Amino acid sequence: MVDVRQELIARTKKSREAYESSAQVLAAEVASTIDMPHPFYVAEAHGAKIVDLDGNEYIDMTMGMGPHVLGHAPDCVVEAVCDAAPRGLQYGIHNPHQETLARLILDPSPALDQVVFGNSGTEATLYAVKAARALTGKRKVGLFDGSYHGVHDYVLATPNRNSPRSAPTAFGRGAGIPEDVTGQIAMLPYRDEAAFDQIRAQRDELALVMIEPVQSSNPQRETKAWLQELRQVCAESDVLFAVDEVITGFRLAWGGGQEVFDLQPDLATYGKIIGGGTPVGALAGRAELMRCFTQSREAQQQAGFEPVRPVFAGTTFGGNPLTMAAGTAHLRYLRDHREQVYPELERQSDRLAAAINSHCESQGIPARMLNAWSMFHLVFGATEIHGSRDIQYEHLEAEREFYLHLLYHGVIIPGLHIAFLSAAHGDAEVDAIIEAFERSFADIRERGLI
Numbered sequence: 353m354v355d356v357r358q359e360l361i362a363r364t365k366k367s368r369e370a371y372e373s374s375a376q377v378l379a380a381e382v383a384s385t386i387d388m389p390h391p392f393y394v395a396e397a398h399g400a401k402i403v404d405l406d407g408n409e410y411i412d413m414t415m416g417m418g419p420h421v422l423g424h425a426p427d428c429v430v431e432a433v434c435d436a437a438p439r440g441l442q443y444g445i446h447n448p449h450q451e452t453l454a455r456l457i458l459d460p461s462p463a464l465d466q467v468v469f470g471n472s473g474t475e476a477t478l479y480a481v482k483a484a485r486a487l488t489g490k491r492k493v494g495l496f497d498g499s500y501h502g503v504h505d506y507v508l509a510t511p512n513r514n515s516p517r518s519a520p521t522a523f524g525r526g527a528g529i530p531e532d533v534t535g536q537i538a539m540l541p542y543r544d545e546a547a548f549d550q551i552r553a554q555r556d557e558l559a560l561v562m563i564e565p566v567q568s569s570n571p572q573r574e575t576k577a578w579l580q581e582l583r584q585v586c587a588e589s590d591v592l593f594a595v596d597e598v599i600t601g602f603r604l605a606w607g608g609g610q611e612v613f614d615l616q617p618d619l620a621t622y623g624k625i626i627g628g629g630t631p632v633g634a635l636a637g638r639a640e641l642m643r644c645f646t647q648s649r650e651a652q653q654q655a656g657f658e659p660v661r662p663v664f665a666g667t668t669f670g671g672n673p674l675t676m677a678a679g680t681a682h683l684r685y686l687r688d689h690r691e692q693v694y695p696e697l698e699r700q701s702d703r704l705a706a707a708i709n710s711h712c713e714s715q716g717i718p719a720r721m722l723n724a725w726s727m728f729h730l731v732f733g734a735t736e737i738h739g740s741r742d743i744q745y746e747h748l749e750a751e752r753e754f755y756l757h758l759l760y761h762g763v764i765i766p767g768l769h770i771a772f773l774s775a776a777h778g779d780a781e782v783d784a785i786i787e788a789f790e791r792s793f794a795d796i797r798e799r800g801l802i
């Protein structure tokens with residue numbers, strides 16, 4: 353049997369050099385990668401493919417962790433960036449480009465009127481929490497078991513695994529988070545009606561309930577009725593309701609999770625796709641809520657609203673012209689080609705998941721490809737996944753080896769094993785992914801790991 357680890361090491365000598373040298377000056381790299389003795393380093397990426405420093409080519413299912421719904425470096429975005437760059441990279445003064453992108457973001461979402469820009473999804477969810485607290489005078493934020501909303505302390509919590517499934521408690525994720533900050537997070541059970549009573553019971557404390565329309569760690573489609581009831585319960589309880597569309601926005605459909613689940617939120621957060629591959633974040637909401645970002649109380653009053661103390665917002669690069677150009681080109685392309693892009697992406701995604709799942713079933717492989725539209729997570733072990741707690745981690749060695757073999761067979765899914773397809777993945781790429789999965793399953797079975 354080929355020693356895949358040794359083969360990969362031999363193929364990636366330049367990555368090894370890069371790793372040894374960068375470890376001297378980088379405390380951490382962007383995200384964890386494939387479990388090799390050294391990570392591999394990317395030289396360039398086009399469409400569905402990436403090329404490493406040694407010139408090896410792989411089919412990529414990372415897709416930049418979500419932004420590249422059209423594939424890497426689509427012509428429309430590259431041209432827009434090249435066109436914008438000579439006219440200035442960053443002004444720090446008003447420019448007309450924010451309005452153009454804001455109008456595109458709002459276009460498919462009838463519930464939303466206004467936008468503020470930041471540089472990451474993290475900033476977007478930070479603004480959502482601050483706005484909700486400022487507007488309601490309440491402090492708590494309801495988040496769901498299995499969710500992820502970025503790296504700021506107001507949302508960085510995991511469910512305490514010893515707490516009951518239907519009544520989870522929040523546990524600060526990683527060091528450095530004050531306990532009283534985590535204490536302001538109400539951890540709610542996902543896809544569980546018990547969440548509704550917990551929201552009702554905490555209605556006087558909850559400023560906001562925020563949810564990903566599809567969780568990236570647990571991509572499920574069958575949530576529409578539950579999400580709609582959740583929205584209703586929030587409205588009846590005077591708790592603001594935000595959808596975190598940082599991944600799902602402009603990925604599931606032109607109108608994101610709001611369109612496919614027919615949701616009218618108070619607030620929505622965006623990132624990833626709306627920047628066309630450049631750093632971005634945005635909070636959008638109803639005008640009467642977004643008034644809290646208008647810095648003058650007089651201006652709030654003139655717009656017909658009861659004035660509130662403004663939320664401080666503003667970062668050096670928020671709304672920078674390069675991001676606005678990239679995001680505008682990306683969203684314009686998606687808007688103008690939505691009839692082709694989204695149905696085809698869904699068709700390829702469902703075809704991929706169905707082929708892998710039928711292979712696993714027929715071969716008795718204890719794994720299942722979860723997918724909701726073009727978001728994927730291969731889970732080993734459990735056959736029925738309701739919430740993230742059903743995802744088992746007892747097959748870690750098999751999982752680690754599986755992704756190593758997948759890389760050897762030409763497909764990369766790094767880090768947390770959350771994967772995406774893009775419009776650049778055509779029949780040939782999807783067929784090659786299916787074949788690579790089948791060969792990798794066979795390899796780890798041969799090694800006695802499943």
Ligand SMILES: Cc1ncc(COP(=O)(O)O)c(C=O)c1O
Pocket residue numbers: 417471472473474475477500501502503564568596597598599623624632633
């Ligand atoms: C749903 C969701 N919200 C927020 C974030 C944070 O975005 P960023 O990494 O751009 O800060 C992410 C990142 O993956 C995300 O998936």
